[in-house]
Amino acid sequence: MxxxxxxxxxxxxxxxxxxxxxxxxxxxxxxxxxxxxxxxxxxxxxxxxxxxxxxxxxxxxxxxxxxxxxxxxxxxxxxxxxxxxxxxxxxxxxxxxxxxxxxxxxxxxxxxxxxxxxxxxxxxxxxxxxxxxxxxxxxxxxxxxxxxxxxxxxxxxxxxxxxxxLGAAAMYDVSILGGMYAMFAAFEQGGAMVRSTGGSAARLAELMTPFLHAMATLLATQAPGIDTPADFVQVQSDEFTAAAIDLIDRAATESGTSTELYGVLRRTLTGL
Structure with a gap:
């Protein structure tokens, strides 16, 4: 006190x-x-x-x-x-x-x-x-x-x-919230996809949560690619990332739950 x-x-x-x-x-x-x-x-x-x-x-x-x-x-x-x-x-x-x-x-x-x-x-x-x-x-x-x-x-x-x-706090705020909503959207999509195989969103949450915790620690390693892009060396090429997202999108289509989500992610992350 x-x-x-x-x-x-x-x-x-x-x-x-x-x-x-x-x-x-x-x-x-x-x-x-x-x-x-x-x-x-x-x-x-x-x-x-x-x-x-x-x-x-x-x-x-x-x-x-x-x-x-x-x-x-x-x-x-x-x-x-x-x-x-x-x-x-x-x-x-x-x-x-x-x-x-x-x-x-x-x-x-x-x-x-x-x-x-x-x-x-x-x-x-x-x-x-x-x-x-x-x-x-x-x-x-x-x-x-x-x-x-x-x-x-x-x-x-x-x-x-x-x-x-004065606009900085609001911009950080909405940027953090944007990350949260993107995560929720991906979970919503993934939950629908695993249910097409007889799985459940509850089981997906059990598996996804620790993985996302671990992946969140990599954000700091990606920051230089945004702050100082000229000096940044990508670990994974844009082409590799685009191909990985295309595969996920194809699986979504096969499950009958295709949305625009993965196309948006592909363009945002790779520009391709």
């Missing part, structure tokens, strides 16, 4: 499942937390833990130098911060709402003109994971603000700063 001598006054806007988890982590860390939500009843349990409830989002944001937003979308963020701009001058706003990189940059441009520091964040966890060892949150934007409040932000999970470009 945070030493009460270093406790911060923090305001949190938005008490959905994720916002509530963030508020609980702040309270457990010994900070003075003011919350606001459109549905006031969602704050009741937090009040029992020591949170204060503001009558409006503007009142909540005026109560602290560190303001965290976890709301529906970029439009909701703007709905709250724009009318409160004067009161936010000199404060740090940490936007943990899921937005696009350009939306994050636009918020930063708006805030900078009004003397407001902004950090954009991407939460790589579900609410139940917040504050646990497997949770981490990506941050980008004002480096000095990140360092100033790092001990607070670490309460949510490992705090990973990815650059001053």
């Amino acid at each position: 945070t030493n009460m001598a270093t406790a911060q006054q923090v305001s949190l806007i938005g008490l959905g499942a994720m916002g509530t988890a963030l508020a609980k982590a702040l309270l457990a860390g010994g900070h003075e937390v003011t919350v606001w939500n459109r549905t006031p009843a969602r704050a009741d349990a937090l009040v029992a833990d020591g949170a204060k409830v503001a009558a409006s989002s503007a009142e909540a944001m005026a109560a602290a130098d560190l303001v965290i937003l976890c709301v529906l979308d970029d439009a909701a963020v703007r709905e709250h911060v724009e009318p409160a701009a004067t009161g936010l001058r000199g404060s740090t706003v940490v936007n943990l709402t899921t937005t696009t990189p350009e939306q994050a940059r636009a918020l930063g441009t708006w805030a900078a003109a009004r003397g407001i520091d902004v950090l954009d964040g991407g939460i790589m966890a579900v609410p139940e994971m917040v504050g646990g060892p497997d949770a981490f949150v990506l941050y980008s934007g004002a480096a000095a603000a990140f360092e100033r409040y790092r001990s607070v932000l670490e309460l949510f999970g490992r705090a990973e700063y990815v650059g001053e470009d």
Whole structure:
């Protein structure tokens, strides 16, 4: 728990499942937390833990130098911060709402003109994971603000700063999620394929999970091919990879479960 001598006054806007988890982590860390939500009843349990409830989002944001937003979308963020701009001058706003990189940059441009520091964040966890060892949150934007409040932000999970470009955290966020959805899509396809032989998706999951864990360790060896392609020597040629994917696609066709998935993978990985 945070030493009460270093406790911060923090305001949190938005008490959905994720916002509530963030508020609980702040309270457990010994900070003075003011919350606001459109549905006031969602704050009741937090009040029992020591949170204060503001009558409006503007009142909540005026109560602290560190303001965290976890709301529906970029439009909701703007709905709250724009009318409160004067009161936010000199404060740090940490936007943990899921937005696009350009939306994050636009918020930063708006805030900078009004003397407001902004950090954009991407939460790589579900609410139940917040504050646990497997949770981490990506941050980008004002480096000095990140360092100033790092001990607070670490309460949510490992705090990973990815650059001053405000769009960086969102771009890392969607890139990681893209990898997750690609994996799910491949499992969905594979599950249908093995069932055509009398197998099961459950058995496939047992076999695929440890293999994918091992393969994930190879991502770092592939990174130079993207970062410094001129100096990268491929272990496996594009032609070999394309042929392997073609074989998988043929097996999918034979199973009666053919989709566009493997064609997309072939073009993305090999350009062929």
